[in-house]
Every structure is written in structure tokens, then in C-alpha cells.
Amino acid sequence: MQLRAQLINGIQLLSTQGRIDQAGAEPFSAALSPYLADCQAGQPAIVLDFAGVEYISSIGLRALMLAHKQATAQQGRIAIAALTPLVAEVFVISHFDQVLKVYPTVADAIEDLR
Amino acid sequence: MKVRFWGTRGSIPVSMTAQAVRAKLITALSGAAGVDLSSHEQVVAYVDRLDFATAGCFGGHSSCVQLETGGSEHIILDMGSGARPLAGHYLGQHGGKPQTYHVFMSHLHWDHIMGFPFFTPAYIPGNQLIIHSCHSEAEFAFRRQQAEPSFPVDFSLLRADIRFDVMEPGRDYAVAGLTVSAKKQRHGGDSYGWRFDDGKAVVVYTTDSEHDVGDLAERAAFADFFHQADLVIFDAMYSLAAAISVKEDWGHSSNIVGVELCQLAQAKRLCLFHHEPAYDDLQIAQILNETRRFEELTREGAPLEILSAWDGLEVVL
Ligand SMILES: [Zn+2]
Ligand SMILES: [Zn+2]
Numbered sequence: 001m002q003l004r005a006q007l008i009n010g011i012q013l014l015s016t017q018g019r020i021d022q023a024g025a026e027p028f029s030a031a032l033s034p035y036l037a038d039c040q041a042g043q044p045a046i047v048l049d050f051a052g053v054e055y056i057s058s059i060g061l062r063a064l065m066l067a068h069k070q071a072t073a074q075q076g077r078i079a080i081a082a083l084t085p086l087v088a089e090v091f092v093i094s095h096f097d098q099v100l101k102v103y104p105t106v107a108d109a110i111e112d113l114r
Numbered sequence: 115m116k117v118r119f120w121g122t123r124g125s126i127p128v129s130m131t132a133q134a135v136r137a138k139l140i141t142a143l144s145g146a147a148g149v150d151l152s153s154h155e156q157v158v159a160y161v162d163r164l165d166f167a168t169a170g171c172f173g174g175h176s177s178c179v180q181l182e183t184g185g186s187e188h189i190i191l192d193m194g195s196g197a198r199p200l201a202g203h204y205l206g207q208h209g210g211k212p213q214t215y216h217v218f219m220s221h222l223h224w225d226h227i228m229g230f231p232f233f234t235p236a237y238i239p240g241n242q243l244i245i246h247s248c249h250s251e252a253e254f255a256f257r258r259q260q261a262e263p264s265f266p267v268d269f270s271l272l273r274a275d276i277r278f279d280v281m282e283p284g285r286d287y288a289v290a291g292l293t294v295s296a297k298k299q300r301h302g303g304d305s306y307g308w309r310f311d312d313g314k315a316v317v318v319y320t321t322d323s324e325h326d327v328g329d330l331a332e333r334a335a336f337a338d339f340f341h342q343a344d345l346v347i348f349d350a351m352y353s354l355a356a357a358i359s360v361k362e363d364w365g366h367s368s369n370i371v372g373v374e375l376c377q378l379a380q381a382k383r384l385c386l387f388h389h390e391p392a393y394d395d396l397q398i399a400q401i402l403n404e405t406r407r408f409e410e411l412t413r414e415g416a417p418l419e420i421l422s423a424w425d426g427l428e429v430v431l
Contacts, residue, residue: 022330055412057374057412058327058354058368058370058371058374059327059328061327061354061355061358061370062327062328062358065355065358065359069359086411089407089408089411090408090411092404093369093370093404093405093407093408094353094354094355094368094370095353095354095355095356096354096355098355099355099359
């Protein structure tokens with residue numbers, strides 16, 4: 001899995017696509033890992049652009065939880081934006097919308113976090 | 115096989131409060147505006163149209179489930195506080211006539227044994243009780259909860275023939291016409307899931323079981339244990355987010371993992387069980403609706419039927 005990285009207004013925007021399921025979770029975590037290492041106090045916040053993510057299963061949600069835990073422990077900031085309707089529903093049902101900061105659009109996330 | 119639920123609440127029994135009754139009445143009466151309720155039949159029909167969280171109640175007894183196999187010996191899963199009304203049911207059916215009861219214990223936490231001192235068949239001479247578990251300390255736990263100063267009647271005063279059968283996980287046993295096997299689960303002090311097969315239907319009872327969603331070997335082993343079950347009674351106490359963050363290592367699972375495992379196992383029905391004691395009927399009903407929606411969103415093969423257990427629910431397989 002590839003992450004497309006852009007630095008916009010001091011925000012590290014990472015865009016991904018496809019399914020983050022049993023097969024997709026590990027490549028996603030591996031691709032995210034170097035950016036996560038830099039997600040610290042005083043460093044750019046990470047915004048994950050999920051517009052291209054078709055589905056996320058429990059193992060993918062676990063990967064997000066671990067990323068969130070690591071960023072928080074490093075005093076970094078990580079948020080998610082532009083969920084597709086299906087993924088947004090999965091976030092509500094699993095209560096991940098109560099753990100992670102979720103924005104309707106990438107622009108909203110950048111505006112709020114910069 | 116028929117499955118009847120007597121206790122479905124997790125961790126500690128709860129009871130409906132005056133506030134909750136009042137809220138249900140207000141909802142029901144608000145919806146009745148303009149409805150013709152002038153006859154008894156119209157009132158009954160109106161009540162029957164209300165949703166379960168308004169006209170019904172999930173109940174508050176802790177874990178106790180009955181399997182009816184059609185045979186003469188009785189099968190009970192866990193001895194939570196639901197075992198007290200279950201005892202009344204058996205006495206109503208069989209009076210003082212000697213009976214054989216097989217009890218299968220998930221584990222020995224208090225919410226799963228607390229009904230036993232109120233299970234009246236244990237007091238009646240001629241009855242036989244066999245308490246099956248995979249815990250060598252089962253007898254100790256049952257005796258201790260009735261010892262002074264915790265209970266007025268010591269275990270030694272029980273007049274039924276009570277035996278403890280310590281079984282091993284991963285083996286098939288023949289009990290009361292069923293093929294029974296156990297699987298070790300992730301829970302404080304260990305817990306065991308049980309799989310019951312009468313040749314026509316398979317019931318899996320898997321409560322007080324945490325799943326590490328990152329452990330693919332564990333996932334495959336549970337999918338195997340649940341394989342093509344007609345009913346999986348599943349610990350869905352927490353949301354997935356809570357189960358893998360603030361409540362990690364608390365030993366419980368979520369509706370999401372229940373659906374994923376049952377889909378992987380090609381099971382037919384998932385029954386959400388061991389409800390969080392802090393939840394009211396509306397919250398449990400909402401979880402049921404959301405779980406049904408999640409199943410719909412993720413369905414690839416045959417649909418998985420989703421139920422939420424309540425004290426009194428019967429499922430015929
Ligand atoms: Zn329990
Ligand atoms: Zn327990």
C-alpha cells in the first residue's frame with residue numbers, strides 16, 4: 001500500500017486507498033510508520049485522507065488505534081478526514097469516531113489543525 | 115435444539131428502575147395519541163406494535179442459558195443469577211421427581227456462579243448435578259461462595275448428588291446425547307467457550323472472551339471453533355474502540371468482532387450476549403440495530419442473522 005504524502009500549510013497530509021482489512025492493514029501500518037515516528041510535539045500534524053478507502057475492518061481499525069496511541073504518547077497529533085459513507089458508518093458503529101478526530105473534508109482538517 | 119436465555123447481563127445483575135419504567139410509559143403513551151384504544155384487543159395490538167425497548171426489557175440477570183435437547187437430561191450453561199428463575203422453571207416441570215442436570219461453566223467469576231446457591235434442585239435428594247468445567251478450582255469456587263460468612267447454607271448441606279467434572283479443551287466429549295468440546299479463551303483466570311452439537315444443530319457459547327484482532331492465528335482458531343454454527347452466543351459487552359483501547363485486557367469483546375468471526379466461520383446466527391450493566395434497553399437495542407447494519411455493510415456470502423439476548427428469549431434451531 002502506498003501513501004501519497006504532501007506537506008500543506010504545515011500539515012502532513014497522507015492519502016491512501018483501497019481496503020484496510022486483513023491483507024491491507026500491515027502494508028498500511030508499514031507505510032505509515034516513518035511518518036508516525038516524526039509525529040511529535042512541534043512537528044506537523046498528520047491528516048489521513050481516507051477519501052479513497054473503500055473499507056476498513058477491525059484489524060485496520062486496530063492499526064489506527066495503535067497509530068493514535070503512538071502519536072499521543074509522542075505529543076503529536078493525528079486525525080482522519082474525508083471518510084466515505086460506508087467507512088463513516090463503520091466508525092460510528094465501532095465508536096472509533098469517539099476516539100479519533102474525524103473531519104468531513106481534508107480542508108476542514110487542515111484548517112483546524114494548522 | 116431449543117435455547118432459552120435466563121440471564122444475559124454481564125458482570126453484575128441489574129434491575130429496571132422506576133425511572134426507566136416511567137420513560138417507557140411516556141414513550142408508549144405519547145405514541146398512542148390519536149390511536150383508538152377503546153377495546154382490550156386494540157390495547158394489546160397497540161402494545162405488540164411497540165418496539166422491544168419500549169414494550170419489553172432485555173432483563174438484568176447474569177449469565178445463565180438453558181439448552182433443551184429433547185432428551186431427559188438437562189443442560190445449563192453457567193450459573194449466574196438467571197439460575198434462580200431457571201430452577202423455578204424446572205421445579206414447575208418436574209416437581210420433586212429426580213432429574214439429572216449437566217452444568218457447563220465458562221469460568222468461575224462471580225457473575226457466572228452466583229445463582230448456584232439459589233438453584234433449588236441442588237437441595238433436593240435424588241437429583242444429580244454434574245458441573246463440567248475446564249477449571250480444576252471449580253469445586254473450590256462453588257464451595258467457597260457458600261461458606262461462612264458469605265452464605266447461610268453451607269455447600270455440604272446440599273442434598274443432591276453433586277459432582278465436578280474437570281474436562282480438557284480441544285477434545286470431543288459425549289454428554290447427554292451431545293458432542294461437546296471446549297476452547298480456551300482470553301480472560302482473567304482463563305475462560306472456556308463451549309461447542310454443542312446434537313447432530314442437527316450446533317450451538318457455540320463463547321462469553322467472557324477477549325479477542326486480539328491483530329492475532330491472525332487466534333482469529334483462525336475461533337473461526338474453526340464457530341464453524342457453520344447455527345447459533346453463536348457471543349460476548350459483545352463493549353464497542354470495538356473501547357475493547358482495544360481503554361478496556362483492553364478487561365477480557366471482553368465487541369459486536370464488530372462477533373460479526374467478523376461469524377462471517378469467517380460461516381455461522382448462521384450471532385446472538386449478542388453479556389450486555390454491559392451500565393446500558394439501558396435503548397442502548398442495547400441501538401447496538402443490535404447497528405450490528406445488523408454492520409452485517410449488511412460487510413456481507414459477502416449468505417446473510418448472518420443477528421439477535422440480542424434477553425432474559426426469556428427462546429431460539430429454536
Ligand atoms: Zn462475566
Ligand atoms: Zn469473567
